[in-house]
């Protein structure tokens with residue numbers, strides 16, 4: 311049996327395909343914008359946020375969020391080292407400083423109890439990452455942000471549909487960024503993203519920078535052709551074909567997440583009987599979107615994580631490591647970060663391995679992966 315990583319199978323159904331096809335003969339840009347705005351409105355109401363802006367990917371969403379808060383060179387943004395580099399790269403791109411805070415040992419999310427000691431006069435924002443789709447403990451973070459007048463930008467690339475205390479991720483933070491990349495919980499033809507907010511000022515700035523820095527859809531009566539570029543912006547727009555499939559994908563997101571939850575439950579039941587493996591948990595306050603199922607290979611498993619990875623591969627099972635702590639990468643070493651700075655993230659990095667979890671997997675595939683792990687342990 312082969313269980314690739316990711317294991318998408320036929321991810322798009324007839325509705326998705328027809329939605330894309332229906333965009334191929336769109337003759338006017340009015341129709342284009344109608345579809346894009348519909349996707350944004352649907353997403354905003356799904357999350358329970360006032361505004362949503364579709365963008366080309368989550369990196370763009372995070373970048374625009376920093377533009378929206380007016381981040382300046384030399385400012386500081388607090389975030390986690392246990393994430394994909396995109397989260398902190400956008401801080402560097404604005405010539406600001408990413409200030410990392412170590413993670414909780416169980417969720418591997420940023421540890422709220424370690425944030426306050428890192429706040430300085432230069433701190434402007436916190437970017438918590440809802441790693442693997444498990445919500446960050448947002449309560450204390452929003453409180454710290456309020457006390458220190460900071461903005462919270464959720465990196466929700468993994469977390470569409472996840473909930474913190476029964477509220478959707480993205481409805482609590484000041485802004486939040488979602489990804490619709492190929493293997494994410496929902497996808498818009500392999501790339502795409504969304505940024506959501508309740509704040510109308512932020513929303514205006516997000517739109518401005520997303521679309522070349524041009525005052526959005528504002529034109530003068532006598533000169534309807536006139537567009538005013540007021541800042542140098544980007545083209546971070548989503549296409550109408552992507553928006554069309556986003557609309558149909560969003561309708562299925564809850565059922566996708568339900569399936570992921572069921573598969574995760576089977577994994578945890580079966581892996582509970584294998585010594586030397588620590589399974590991911592779900593905290594009382596959390597409803598995970600189960601984007602990634604990451605286990606820890608402990609010492610008493612008797613085989614190292616790297617060997618597990620190679621052996622799984624030989625048995626036809628794909629795997630991955632999410633993530634190499636960002637402070638190990640060159641741009642961050644150049645800032646003075648070094649091995650030893652974030653011991654919890656670093657220790658976890660030696661042990662973690664993500665095993666296949668995708669919406670089209672079947673129980674037998676989960677059982678096969680667990681059987682392979684048992685075999686490797688022997």
Ligand SMILES: Cc1ncc(COP(=O)(O)O)c(C=O)c1O
Nearest residue numbers: 367368369393394396467489491
């Ligand atoms: C935690 C996290 N943040 C941000 C991103 C960036 O997402 P995108 O590829 O849509 O730019 C990713 C991508 O995988 C991610 O995992």
